[in-house]
Amino acid sequence: MFQDMLEKKRELFADGVQTVLRGHGNRNRRVVILKGNIVQNTRSESRGISARVNNKGTFGFASVAETTPEAAEKVLRAATRNASLLAEHARRSIELPPSLGVGSMPPHGVINDTAQKEIIEACQTVDNYVSTKYPDLTTRTIVYTEDSQDRTLVTSDAFNGHMITPRCYIYVFIGSVTDSGVPVELFKAFGGYGSFADNFSDVTKYYPEIDELHKRLMDKKEGVYAQSGTKTVVLGGFMAGMLAHEAVGHTVEADLVRGGSVAGKNLNKQVASELVNMVDFAHTYDGKPAPLPVYLDDEGTRACDEVLIKDGILVGYMHDRESAQHFGMKASGNARGWGFADEPLIRMRNTCILPGKNTLDEMISSIDDGYYLISSGNGQADLTGEFMFGVTCGYEIKNGKLGKGLLDTTVSGVAFDMLKTVDMVSDTLEWSSSGFCGKKQMMAVSMGGPSMRCKITIGGR
Amino acid sequence: MSDLIKMADRFDNIIKKHELAKYTYSLSESEKQEFNIEHGDFKLLRTVYSNNASIKVFLGARMGSANGTDVTDEGLEALIADATAAAESSPEDPAHDFAPDQGKHERTQGAVEPDLDRFIERIEEFLDTVAKEYPRVRILNLGASHDKWTWLSRNTNGTEFLETAGSYSFSIEISAAEGDATTGFDYTGIIAKDLDTPFIERGDIRRSIESIDASIYPETLEGEFMGSLVITPACTEDFVQMLIGNYASSGVVIDGTSLWLDKVGEQVSSDKLTVSLKNEDDRIVLSDLATGDGFLAENATIIEKGVLKQHFLGLYAANKTGRPVVKNNGGNYVLEPGDTPLDDLIAGIEKGLLLGRFSGGSPGTNGDFSGVAKNSFLIENGKIKCAVAETMVNGNLGDMFKNIRGISKELVCNGSSVMPYIAVDGINISGK
Incomplete structure (x- = not known):
């Protein structure tokens, strides 16, 4: 053996x-x-x-x-x-x-x-x-x-x-x-x-x-270009998951917190609407296996969930053993390496914004002039939480109903500003587990989110 | 080196038992010594010993490939079995092939053996210099490695390549802070074959540090305007890669979606632009001996004075589309310099940005791009005014390279590319 x-x-x-x-x-x-x-x-x-x-x-x-x-x-x-x-x-x-x-x-x-x-x-x-x-x-x-x-x-x-x-x-x-x-x-x-x-x-x-x-x-x-500016949108579950990973998740990785990320000065502060809750799940979500379950990390730490945002308040970071000691927090099993030659780094696992109580239909019907943004091909964010996501699929919302499709556009903003505008959260959760996260090494990660009504800057053409 | 030849001879004997008529394989051994510095202090020293074997098996016009790290007899047997099974299940496609006999070639290049003591001295010198000259700058991560490898390839057309090489690489991820004010991050890096020059004086490193140090208090622009960009060399390389990928690469030529599909010999950009993939160039630290298709590697010019000379096609795409193959692996981009000093390029801009980094995805097939201007500065009336935050740039790749207003005399060589600053017009720039 x-x-x-x-x-x-x-x-x-x-x-x-x-x-x-x-x-x-x-x-x-x-x-x-x-x-x-x-x-x-x-x-x-x-x-x-x-x-x-x-x-x-x-x-x-x-x-x-x-x-x-x-x-x-x-x-x-x-x-x-x-x-x-x-x-x-x-x-x-x-x-x-x-x-x-x-x-x-x-x-x-x-x-x-x-x-x-x-x-x-x-x-x-x-x-x-x-x-x-x-x-x-x-x-x-x-x-x-x-x-x-x-x-x-x-x-x-x-x-x-x-x-x-x-x-x-x-x-x-x-x-x-x-x-x-x-x-x-x-x-x-x-x-x-x-x-x-x-x-x-x-x-x-x-x-x-x-x-x-x-x-x-x-x-x-048959689509149209989105009109640029700050708009009320329904951010679909895939997009919410990408936001959770790119714009929030990386800033609460403890090594990046030590590097000066925006999360450092916001611990225990309101960073989002109280409707927003975010967790990095280890292996189980809602009683079932999470999309990419992690039971044991590469430092030998038994993996457990890490609550990051609770009722809009930033409450935790993701750690390896050393950073947990530095911050006086607990390590939850986030130290992972992708290949045999890779040393473990602090990585996300199954990171998601939790569902709320609204239905998607309620959210769409509540908007007179806005957009429903469904999927993205790419996204990037910074230590400051400033993010940019390409939007590859979306629709106009006119008078509470879906309108024409959208040609490629982008959305951008600062995560902890934008999350404060969330005022409706759907009762469904969409996971995506096919991607890789790049941080020196590649790593298989999953991300998820509900649909969220919020205000966001859309790039237009 | 002799170990790898013995391994190849062993592989040949194993392959003989399988009576394969056509195949090509490569074997490699490598060793990495990597220093990781986190938050300004040594954190980890990593040593990686690795092997790799890869093989492409051709059964008539059917091809399958496999690769792995197990180079024992059993591992190599499994590799042949995997590649053969893949070929057997593949449909016939005569476009799959490799180069005709290129002869036998052997060489050594770069810094094969590391001077680790000197390497550590240079790293400590860099840390001390940044701490002294740029106290507001934080080194989030610094990776400094020496890599050496031996690589051997043989095929049934008679070609044999054998190469030993080594190099130093140095990369940093930085931010800056003063009190509660912090910047985002920036990154840059170089590769080198010697340790003669302090790292801060190589490539784009000092400029990147100065740029992040000047970005602590950015301003947010109001509204949007049509303006110009002066694009830094590292960012220029990103856009050039997107340009070639979007309009002239194998995938978009095979599927016919390239907007330059029938533009060879025609003007596709400003006549100021010449884009080459250099293999042999004193400024490029390590050249490729051969391409992945088994050709001896050569320099290739894709765009010359704005005219598309050829698409950047590998052998499969060339065979599939009846166009010429480019005998170059890509990656070592060289742009010809212009005749305008950088200061004059900036002085000529009425309103626009000095674009340090483009944070956005790859454009769609039509070339439209949109992203955030990171590590960037507002230019007004020919002068740099302030760092900017939450600023978007939108444009079209093809149009952008047609609207080049100037290219700098200054070039930045990071060991794997040679890039100037370029100034372009007609970019939509928007703030909040």
């Missing part, structure tokens, strides 16, 4: 430091069909062992792309040496964070492989459906992407465990051209946590959503 082999190397852990030995594998499958042509068709596996040693606040890390006992010994020696070498140059020396409990976590997750042939056939089935039913599209691309983590941890003073996190998606990208020659595009990702068989044994179940995507593209094709 691999875990037993790692466990035997515990005898090499140095005294007076905190050590984590991690076996880590990543598996990827990818197929891309561009207008019927398979332009990517690949499978990849990366696997290795890493060690991280904390020596009074300076860290040594080493990894090897092998999974042998010799590799485990090599990374332990190198990480210990690195921590000592760096300590000679560091200007600080801190107490090691206290143990948050030791033990063994029960294993979570299974991974099942699927033949590439089966993956390609599923993609071709979707491609055939799109091309046959909607022959007038100018572009169509089907992308299958699967990635999974398989982590085994042995720690000096935290929890040990073996965790597997698989996820896979089929993206459908479709495009058309307006009468005036402007290309318009939309995409949607189908799938989620689990292996191919969990999500794509019957791809026909996604056809109604593909039809809806096409309808929205046709509405966009």
